[in-house]
Amino acid sequence: MSRKLLRSQPLLPGETGRFAAILSGVILFLAVTPILTMIVMSFSGAANLDFPPSSYSLQWYRAAWQTFVSPDQSDVLSLGKAMTTSLMVACLTMIFATLIAVPASYALTRCEFRGKAFAMQLMSLPLVFPMVVLGLALLLVFDSLPFHLDTSRLVIAHVILALPFVIKNCTASMMTIGSEVEEAAQMLGASPTRAIVDVVVPLMKSGILAGMLLAFIVSFNEFTVTYFLYNIDVMTVPIWMYSRTVSSLDPTVFSFAVLIVLIDFVLIWALEKLVGEGGVSF
Amino acid sequence: MTGLILENVEKFYGSACAVTDVNLHLPQGKLVCFLGPSGCGKTTLLRMIAGLETITSGEIRLDGEDVSNTPAHERNFGMVFQSLALFPHMTVGENIAYPLKLRGVDKAAQKARVTELLAMIQLQQMVDRPVAKLSGGQRQRVAIARAIASHPKLLLLDEPLSALDAKLRESMQVEIRQLQKQLNITTILVTHDQREAMTMADIVVVLGEHRVQQVGTPIEIYRNPANAFVADFIGSGNIFPATALGGGRVQLPAGDSLDVPISDTIKAGAEIRMLVRPEDLQLSRSPAAEGNRLDGTVTFIRDIGATIETTVDCGGVSLTALSTPNQSLGLSIGHPVSVMIPAEACRVLSA
Amino acid sequence: MQNPPITRQEDAAKPRRNRPFSLTARAWLFLTPSMLFLAVLIVASLLVLRMSVGTKGAEWSGFSLDSYAQLFEPYYLKSLLLTLRLALISAVIAVILAIPVGYTMARLKSPLVRRIFLAAVLLPLLVNLLLQSYGWLVILGPAGMLNQALKGLGLITRPIMMLYNQNGVLMGLVQTAFPLAVLPIASAMRGISRSYEEAASTLGASRFQVFRQVILPMSLPGIITGATLVFAYNASSFVVPLLLGGRRVPMLAVMVHDQIAPLMNWPAASAAGVVLIVTTLAIMTLSEFVTGRRRRMLEASQ
Numbered sequence: 001m002s003r004k005l006l007r008s009q010p011l012l013p014g015e016t017g018r019f020a021a022i023l024s025g026v027i028l029f030l031a032v033t034p035i036l037t038m039i040v041m042s043f044s045g046a047a048n049l050d051f052p053p054s055s056y057s058l059q060w061y062r063a064a065w066q067t068f069v070s071p072d073q074s075d076v077l078s079l080g081k082a083m084t085t086s087l088m089v090a091c092l093t094m095i096f097a098t099l100i101a102v103p104a105s106y107a108l109t110r111c112e113f114r115g116k117a118f119a120m121q122l123m124s125l126p127l128v129f130p131m132v133v134l135g136l137a138l139l140l141v142f143d144s145l146p147f148h149l150d151t152s153r154l155v156i157a158h159v160i161l162a163l164p165f166v167i168k169n170c171t172a173s174m175m176t177i178g179s180e181v182e183e184a185a186q187m188l189g190a191s192p193t194r195a196i197v198d199v200v201v202p203l204m205k206s207g208i209l210a211g212m213l214l215a216f217i218v219s220f221n222e223f224t225v226t227y228f229l230y231n232i233d234v235m236t237v238p239i240w241m242y243s244r245t246v247s248s249l250d251p252t253v254f255s256f257a258v259l260i261v262l263i264d265f266v267l268i269w270a271l272e273k274l275v276g277e278g279g280v281s282f
Numbered sequence: 283m284t285g286l287i288l289e290n291v292e293k294f295y296g297s298a299c300a301v302t303d304v305n306l307h308l309p310q311g312k313l314v315c316f317l318g319p320s321g322c323g324k325t326t327l328l329r330m331i332a333g334l335e336t337i338t339s340g341e342i343r344l345d346g347e348d349v350s351n352t353p354a355h356e357r358n359f360g361m362v363f364q365s366l367a368l369f370p371h372m373t374v375g376e377n378i379a380y381p382l383k384l385r386g387v388d389k390a391a392q393k394a395r396v397t398e399l400l401a402m403i404q405l406q407q408m409v410d411r412p413v414a415k416l417s418g419g420q421r422q423r424v425a426i427a428r429a430i431a432s433h434p435k436l437l438l439l440d441e442p443l444s445a446l447d448a449k450l451r452e453s454m455q456v457e458i459r460q461l462q463k464q465l466n467i468t469t470i471l472v473t474h475d476q477r478e479a480m481t482m483a484d485i486v487v488v489l490g491e492h493r494v495q496q497v498g499t500p501i502e503i504y505r506n507p508a509n510a511f512v513a514d515f516i517g518s519g520n521i522f523p524a525t526a527l528g529g530g531r532v533q534l535p536a537g538d539s540l541d542v543p544i545s546d547t548i549k550a551g552a553e554i555r556m557l558v559r560p561e562d563l564q565l566s567r568s569p570a571a572e573g574n575r576l577d578g579t580v581t582f583i584r585d586i587g588a589t590i591e592t593t594v595d596c597g598g599v600s601l602t603a604l605s606t607p608n609q610s611l612g613l614s615i616g617h618p619v620s621v622m623i624p625a626e627a628c629r630v631l632s633a
Numbered sequence: 634m635q636n637p638p639i640t641r642q643e644d645a646a647k648p649r650r651n652r653p654f655s656l657t658a659r660a661w662l663f664l665t666p667s668m669l670f671l672a673v674l675i676v677a678s679l680l681v682l683r684m685s686v687g688t689k690g691a692e693w694s695g696f697s698l699d700s701y702a703q704l705f706e707p708y709y710l711k712s713l714l715l716t717l718r719l720a721l722i723s724a725v726i727a728v729i730l731a732i733p734v735g736y737t738m739a740r741l742k743s744p745l746v747r748r749i750f751l752a753a754v755l756l757p758l759l760v761n762l763l764l765q766s767y768g769w770l771v772i773l774g775p776a777g778m779l780n781q782a783l784k785g786l787g788l789i790t791r792p793i794m795m796l797y798n799q800n801g802v803l804m805g806l807v808q809t810a811f812p813l814a815v816l817p818i819a820s821a822m823r824g825i826s827r828s829y830e831e832a833a834s835t836l837g838a839s840r841f842q843v844f845r846q847v848i849l850p851m852s853l854p855g856i857i858t859g860a861t862l863v864f865a866y867n868a869s870s871f872v873v874p875l876l877l878g879g880r881r882v883p884m885l886a887v888m889v890h891d892q893i894a895p896l897m898n899w900p901a902a903s904a905a906g907v908v909l910i911v912t913t914l915a916i917m918t919l920s921e922f923v924t925g926r927r928r929r930m931l932e933a934s935q
Contacts, residue, residue: 013827013834013843015740024737027730028753031811034768035756037778041771100666111660119664121921122671127813128862128913129674130869132886133906136893137677140684160670167667183334184367186355188381189432192659195355198380202371221761224871238761245767257764261756268755272748 035261042254064255079256082240086220089151089236093158093219094212097166100159101211102204105170106196110179127164134160135228142229150234157229158219165218166211173207174200206274213271217264284345285309286331286436286468291340293326300326301492304340308485313462313469315479318489319515324472325440327489331470332438333357344435359436360429364444366421368413374400374424375409381432399427402461419450426458430465437462437469443478455481476516480504488512510631513557520560521631522599526552532630536597540574542628555631562627563603565592565611569620574628576601580617594621678910685903700904709888713908716885719799720868723806727814727863728856730807735818735855736848739825758812765809766876773801773877797879805873810866814859821855822848854924861920865913885909 011017045055068079107113108120126134134157142153149156177200185195201208223238230239237260241253285308292302301323308314316324329335331342333354342350349357369377375396382392400406403423408416416424422442429437439458443451459482462469473479479486480500488495488503488511496508507513513521524532524540528550533539540556548554569575578596585591590610593602601621613619661668688695703709734754741747757765772778773795780792795801825848833843849856871886878884883891885905892902 011840013830013840017840020733020737024734024750027734028750031757031808032753033772034765034808035760037768037771038764041768100670103663104667107660107663111663113660116660117925121917123667124917125671126674128865128869128917130886130889130906130909130913132869132871132889133681133909134674134677136889136902136906137681138673140680141673141677144680156670156673160674163667163670178365178367180363180365180367181369183354184361184363185369185380186334186353187332187359187361188428189355189358189384190380191353191355194384199369199371217755217759221759223761223763238763241761242763253764253767257761257767260764261760264756264760265752268752268759269748271755272751 038254038257039261041251042258044251044254060251060255063252064259067252079237079240082235082237085151085154085234086236086238089154089158090216090219092151092155093162094216096155097159097162097215098208098212101163101166101170102201102208105167105174106200108167109171109174110182123167124164126160131224132228135225138225139228153229154226154234154236157225158222159215161222161225162215162218165214169207169211169214170204173204173210177203210271210274213267213274217267217271221260221264285312286470287341287343288327288331289341289343291327291330291342292338293323293330293335294338299492301489303493306487306494306497308468308470310345310468311466312484313459313471313482314485314487315483316470316472316487316489317474317476317479317515318495319474322489323492324474324489328438328440328470328472331436332359332361357436358432358434359438360432360434361438362425362429362440362442364441366425366442366445368421368425368428370413373410373412374405374416377413377424378428378431381428385432395431399431403427418446419454422446422454423457426461430467435468437467439469439471441472441474443473444475451478452481458482480516488515490515507557507629507631510555510557513629513631518560518602520556520558520563520601522556522601524554524556526550526554532556534576534597534599536599538576538597540576540623540628541625542574542630543625544630548630557629557631558601558623558627560591560602560604562624563601564622564624565594565603565605565609565613566620566622567611569622574623574625576621576623578619578621580613580615580619583613583615592619594619596621681903681906681910683903684899685907687900687903689898689900697900700898700900703901704904704908709905712883712885712888715799715883716868717912719803719806719882719884720864720870723803723810723867724814724860724864726803726807727811728818728860730811731814731818731859732849732856735815735852735859736822736844738815738819739822754812754815757809762809762872763876766805766872769801769805769808769877770796773804796877797881799878799882802874802878802882802884805877806867806870809870809873810863813862813866817855817858817862818852819855821852821858825851857920857924861916865916868912868916869909 041053042060043056043058044053045057045059104123108116108123138153138157142149181199181203182192182195185199186192190198220236221238222236223242226236226239227242230236235243237256241256244250245253286306287308288304288306291304293300294302304327316327318324326335330337333349333352337350340350341348369380372380378396378399379392382395387395396409397406400409403426405420405423405427408420408424413421413424425442442458443454446454455478458471471478471482483500485497486500486503487497490511496503496512498506503512504516507516507519510521513519522534524534526544526548527533527539530541530544531539532542532544532554542556544554569577576594576596576599578594578601580592581595581600582593583590584593585607588606590605590607591602592605592613593600603621611619683693685700686696686698687693688697688699704713734750738747738750738754741750770777774780775792775794775796779795780789783789783793795804829847829851830843833847838846868884869886870884871890874882874884874887875890878887885908889902889905889909892898892905
């Protein structure tokens with residue numbers, strides 16, 4: 001009886017129930033707790049790690065800005081250089097990963113061929129391949145090469161890691177485009193390749209962009225594999241932050257962390273805008 | 283020889299047959315319907331003609347030239363797909379101009395042709411409209427305009443009207459037919475709707491069980507179906523088994539016998555199948571003395587306004603008669619009635 | 634009379650049409666660049682394999698199974714079992730938490746809320762593991778947020794040690810790998826047409842029954858995929874046990890790293906690495922086998 005008063009309309013089947021929504025909200029809140037904690041800590045006025053902070057201030061942001069503007073002598077590499085490296089590696093990863101993922105996802109979606117299931121499994125491999133082993137193995141490979149690769153090492157590693165994300169996104173996007181538009185283009189006179197370029201790729205734009213963004217995010221944040229492959233001259237931001245905290249946890253790190261999380265958040269936001277209904281594919 | 287010729291064309295997927303033993307000559311300028319139930323191979327056949335499927339064996343020749351190995355994009359055949367496949371990221375004008383763009387036609391000529399085609403399909407104002415904003419019938423017409431933009435030698439339509447509602451479908455049938463006649467372009471239309479085939483086609487190719495069952499004009503196929511499959515598929519028909527008695531008489535399972543036109547080659551005692559169209563049957567309460575007559579009981583009546591279908595059970599054989607309201611006898615279920623079967627309306631079907 | 638069913642002898646000499654560029658060849662051409670990169674992965678694995686049967690000092694030329702024998706020592710066995718156990722538990726917990734989230738995400742209508750959800754789901758996965766570990770340090774520390782909250786609620790008098798032990802690591806594992814479970818589950822549930830829920834409703838099922846008897850079984854492939862991804866990802870987790878477990882939670886990946894620095898024992902590191910790879914692949918294959926059949930069954934009926 002009381003339930004009827006609380007709800008004005010019965011909940012339709014297939015809609016999100018209030019229970020599920022609240023439960024999900026709580027779980028997600030818990031999931032981002034470490035990140036939220038960091039954000040709060042970055043505004044701490046004290047010099048310790050007590051939570052909640054006894055006072056609030058922007059001191060760490062000021063300190064962070066100082067580090068950025070005038071690098072410490074004690075730093076092996078300046079933040080500016082690390083940031084440049086990170087951005088460059090991330091951009092290159094984004095471009096290369098997309099260039100090789102689009103044809104690959106075309107092959108996986110449209111073509112029926114022997115070994116297709118195997119190929120699809122192979123594409124998800126980097127996702128679960130033990131990152132430590134990957135780092136170790138790539139180190140072995142690159143060290144045994146007769147020539148030196150610096151930034152390229154990182155790009156190659158990051159492309160491998162980002163590939164599953166980009167391919168899954170492009171594949172999902174391509175599946176929503178039926179094969180009839182391609183056949184129609186062919187009937188109108190477009191060669192098979194021309195048909196893909198003129199029809200399939202434009203329709204896949206948002207899927208491709210989503211994949212690119214994901215690749216960027218993955219590369220920008222990557223730590224474990226990069227940890228094996230970096231060297232003195234080529235350092236990404238996550239490695240830079242780690243090197244600063246090896247001896248003691250410097251709260252400045254939190255303000256940097258907030259910056260990175262902010263960048264990530266904006267990128268993910270843009271990602272969702274692109275992908276919309278279909279959701280990010282995995 | 284002009285026109286489209288298919289010679290011994292067949293398609294197998296592995297060892298599973300999609301269609302086989304296809305030999306057709308489709309004259310230039312005619313509208314041909316491939317008609318058949320789902321799965322009979324008609325779409326596969328169309329796609330082979332288009333070049334979207336490989337031919338397992340056989341040849342396809344257009345105006346004497348063998349096109350069996352030409353890739354789809356070089357055949358210059360226009361095709362309208364079941365889903366229409368209009369490019370969502372292009373406007374109406376861009377869609378129609380696409381085949382011209384591919385052929386390197388200059389901008390001015392493209393514009394002229396697009397304008398011409400839009401006038402033909404009566405959508406002159408729509409050149410810059412995005413495809414998503416069109417109604418079903420409008421998209422239909424754009425798809426056709428796009429297919430004929432480059433003056434193709436052949437127009438292929440794969441169940442183009444299946445997504446439209448009934449009234450729109452009927453008006454589009456007429457429009458397509460008129461357009462085809464105006465352009466005098468050889469056209470192949472695939473459909474499972476026999477009314478559509480009867481309305482539009484010059485020639486009907488009936489396909490069933492992966493082969494061609496009969497080729498002919500709509501009326502030929504209706505009046506003289508080659509076998510039970512065609513008889514059953516085209517129009518509604520009363521088909522029942524009988525035994526030949528010789529001398530132009532056949533006997534029904536329950537014992538009644540009928541006078542029918544029957545070839546001498548069929549010996550007495552042979553098991554045959556008879557076809558009588560519902561509109562040829564006459565119902566009567568007080569039967570005439572002469573002529574084929576079967577007595578039975580009404581089992582079902584369907585009154586759909588313009589016509590009345592009455593189903594009568596005559597000694598185990600179920601016959602449906604078609605009549606107009608004027609001819610109504612005021613029958614109801616369970617009523618006894620006689621069915622008059624004019625001899626000339628009976629057809630013996632080959633198995 | 635029916636036409637006899639049409640079959641064909643495979644070796645009947647019918648002239649075959651040859652497409653200039655077979656479909657299979659084209660597919661593999663498109664796949665080649667990706668395959669090259671993945672080939673690096675495979676070559677790398679093979680190198681690790683080769684290294685694992687080398688000897689320290691003569692890594693490439695030597696051959697011995699000592700490194701593998703070493704793995705059977707109690708220290709390493711314990712590490713392996715610990716790794717598998719933590720990976721398994723984290724997978725189960727992550728999936729249980731992921732199911733309501735995935736369901737909500739699949740059925741959300743408002744774009745704004747969807748975006749917030751997606752950001753909240755992806756952030757733990759993508760944001761630097763290092764940073765999140767720092768966050769955990771603050772939360773789980775003796776003077777950290779969790780302890781203070783529990784004290785405040787009067788549940789404990791002395792702080793619980795959640796850091797530098799398995800519980801802290803477990804929490805970190807679940808939190809960072811949780812998105813890997815959510816996305817496949819959400820994707821699977823999104824693919825379940827609403828009409829199934831509506832049909833069950835009209836047949837008399839309550840919301841919970843609909844969820845349990847219609848949605849859950851139909852999204853099982855997604856659930857299994859999610860569990861598999863979390864398991865495999867966490868089995869090779871490095872940063873989380875390192876930072877949150879200190880020396881007390883030696884998961885296998887940490888072992889691998891230890892063998893390299895400071896021990897410089899490449900063969901031993903490689904052997905441990907090989908064990909990790911094999912475990913991961915085994916789980917992936919098993920999962921694909923189980924879900925593949927179910928997925929085909931679902932697809933056939935839809």
